[in-house]
Amino acid sequence: MTIAEAEDKANVLVLGGGAVGTMAAYALEAGGRAKVTMVLRSNYDAVKKSGFSIDSIDHGQHNGWLPSRIRTTILDPTETDVQHYDFIVVTTKNIPDVPPTVSTLIKPAVTSDLCTIVLMQNGLNIEKPLLEAFPNNTILSGVQMIGASETAPGIVLHNEPDICKLGVFEAEGKGDELKLCDEQRARRFVEAYNACGRVDCRFDDNVRYTRWKKLLYNSSYNPVSAVLGMDVTRMRVYKHVIDDLVAPIMREIAAIAAADGVHLSEDLVRKLITIDKLDSWFMPSMGQDAGKGNFIEFENIVGEPMREAQRLGVPCPTLTTMYSILKGIQTKTKETRGLITPRVTDARPYRG
Numbered sequence: 001m002t003i004a005e006a007e008d009k010a011n012v013l014v015l016g017g018g019a020v021g022t023m024a025a026y027a028l029e030a031g032g033r034a035k036v037t038m039v040l041r042s043n044y045d046a047v048k049k050s051g052f053s054i055d056s057i058d059h060g061q062h063n064g065w066l067p068s069r070i071r072t073t074i075l076d077p078t079e080t081d082v083q084h085y086d087f088i089v090v091t092t093k094n095i096p097d098v099p100p101t102v103s104t105l106i107k108p109a110v111t112s113d114l115c116t117i118v119l120m121q122n123g124l125n126i127e128k129p130l131l132e133a134f135p136n137n138t139i140l141s142g143v144q145m146i147g148a149s150e151t152a153p154g155i156v157l158h159n160e161p162d163i164c165k166l167g168v169f170e171a172e173g174k175g176d177e178l179k180l181c182d183e184q185r186a187r188r189f190v191e192a193y194n195a196c197g198r199v200d201c202r203f204d205d206n207v208r209y210t211r212w213k214k215l216l217y218n219s220s221y222n223p224v225s226a227v228l229g230m231d232v233t234r235m236r237v238y239k240h241v242i243d244d245l246v247a248p249i250m251r252e253i254a255a256i257a258a259a260d261g262v263h264l265s266e267d268l269v270r271k272l273i274t275i276d277k278l279d280s281w282f283m284p285s286m287g288q289d290a291g292k293g294n295f296i297e298f299e300n301i302v303g304e305p306m307r308e309a310q311r312l313g314v315p316c317p318t319l320t321t322m323y324s325i326l327k328g329i330q331t332k333t334k335e336t337r338g339l340i341t342p343r344v345t346d347a348r349p350y351r352g
């Protein structure tokens, strides 16, 4: 890290103007160590007119809040008043089966090797396309436990504390000097994020472990909530949903992780089954998306662990069935949104 990098306010582009992106932008600006540009889509007009209305368990109530800049598109920063972005923080859903991909989306903003890309997203192997597209940039992993939702355009309710682990997605074969630089950039981001004193962001020196651990929850509760349209409280009250679906998937994930060299104990599995307050009626993000008819981020949350299992020769029957059902749901959404059209032709299989 250069002295300038250490001393200057970081120029940060936050991609994803939903609740999670807004709370990240808020924490960064409140700490005074970053100038944030947010890229907004559907809520741009509302935010331009009245700013964000934030009701946050960490930061309190703020009406009319705005980051340093808001935009509707991702511009080359050299064409704006920003020299280059020190950090591009991606908080959008990661849906590689629905273009554009994250790499394509952020490409215009990655104008320098000094730009660090922070993936604050769920799932496994999300860094692979980024490391390939931007081999000279630092790619960071952000794993967040936060409860936040946008209840109307620009209105954010943040009701579970922002706890985040941040580390480096290291490319294979990197030299020690570059590795050190990656780590310093990660630590600089952690410091900027924590500077407001009201969030808990920690440096993560074992990104693969953290991601597998989070998958215990995301690969089980998220798909079950999407398929059944059921919150976690109901799943636990109707015990069979946990016994037949959630717990078996968690144990399959632990077995795949073990074959990948990551130990996730049975105690941890049990702890995660009951991690939410029983009366929270919490709907995981995939359940919320499916309920709204949005695309679901199933490829990195369910597909990638399943493909790791195939690679490592670990059986995962429940996860595999779940994957096929989720793919069917996504196919229906693609049809509804006009991305695909079913056509009966002679070339189609199963013609009968």
Ligand SMILES: CC(C)(CO)C(=O)C(=O)O
Binding pocket: 122, 144, 145, 146, 147, 217, 218, 222, 283, 284, 285, 286
């Ligand atoms: C576990 C949780 C709620 C953390 O933010 C999550 O990742 C999700 O719902 O997708």
